[in-house]
Amino acid sequence: MATGSALDLGSHRVRFASAKSHKNEVELLRYISGAPEAGESSVVAAQNIFGSEVKRGEALRVGLTGSDLMMRYLPVPVVEDWRLERLMEFEIREIEERSGSSLASSYNLLPVPQGLDDEETMLLGLVREDLLDDTMAQMPSMAVQAFSPNAIALYNAYLALGDHEPCTTLLASLGNGTLDLALVSGTDLYFARSVSTALAKRNQTLATALGINESQAEALIHKHCDLGLALRTVQSTDVDRVTRPLLPMYESLPTLLSGVVTLCKAQARLNELNLDRVLLTGGAADTKGLVDFLADRMHVEVSRWNPSEMVEIGGLADAEAEQLERDGCAATVVIGLALGAADNNLYALEILTSDAKKKRDFLERGIFHILMGVAAAAYIALSLVVMGGLADDTESVSRTLRRTEQTNERNHQSALDLLDKIDQRSIMFFDLRNRQSIGDSAYHFMNYLENHLPASLWVESMTIQLDDGKDW
Structure with a gap:
């Protein structure tokens, strides 16, 4: 019976969970949740809150989400594993050259059924190595086993705790400024993605609109925000005053969710694909009226999905069980991360430096x-x-x-x-190759000017410069 531990570094709350999986039964062994102090990063908060709680030597699976994470879909031929590894190593080097940064990566074939495409589809996860190094450096008392996308954790939670309906299902975990998505059919993963949303500025937007501070705005949102206002099913002065300034942020969500199907068709090369339902989870899934709002805008069935209600919690302390009940849907990602660390049969995308x-x-x-x-x-x-x-x-x-x-x-x-020296020589080789390419281009350009520039024109100066690419 394997066990696994995980850490969800949310911007609003950080969560730690330890779980074990055996014969289709999932049991939570530990669950802790806490909010960062004012001005404190989620990584520092995790160290302060969980540093003394995590057992010495206990390896953690840490979640990744938002704009720091890149997920790419590559068509690959059906070849031997060693050829596939060479192909992916080449692809990763090409991306690193274009980005100008060292990238930590992991890849795995999508479990798409045979017959939908002649080639297989490889899911490649990438993140800058310096970001992962900084994260581990700020958590010195915790041993990080690997980093994994929250979208993959969402899929693993569905594999272990979902209903596996034979239809196209979009799993959507809506957090405070992040949206993790996994498009599945039965138990097959078709597409996974993590994006940032405007909801991170929800408190700030309402505070500006009402002339109050952000703490007061957050309290009003929890009390009065109701998206039934957009459907004209709720009529209240307080609801109108709080919800109306926030509606533009929520109006973009149906487009983001529906766009996943279009992206999946293009990147995973699935021509016949129609969305049947949406399972909504995450910390923001409890927003009043959100389920009906999305169902109205997307014209598909939308329902809340709370895996925390489907796990065995007999081993949790009373305080931890109460915290799990309060968090509800917000615990989905950390449960999926812990299950991914505990069960080798689940889908793996482990990113390491x-x-x-x-x-x-x-x-x-x-x-x-x-x-x-x-x-x-x-x-x-x-x-x-x-x-x-x-x-x-x-x-x-x-x-x-x-x-x-x-x-x-x-x-x-x-x-x-020797491997380190090879890496250094490779970096030097690619740098010299780029410089030679620029020099050759300048030579050909000057030769062209010398032979074809009219006598009435002349060139006073020319500058050639090589810069590193920072945006990738």
């Missing part, structure tokens, strides 16, 4: 090889002792074993150093 990948590879492969060598040498030594009873030979073999182990460790470290 290059240093973290090297450490993991060493733990999974390097140590294994060393231990295998140690075990083999120990077996030989033991056989000699048993068969010959030669104590001196046993000591000699033991010394040889230690030397072999030290040699293996040195060779492994040398290999890691």
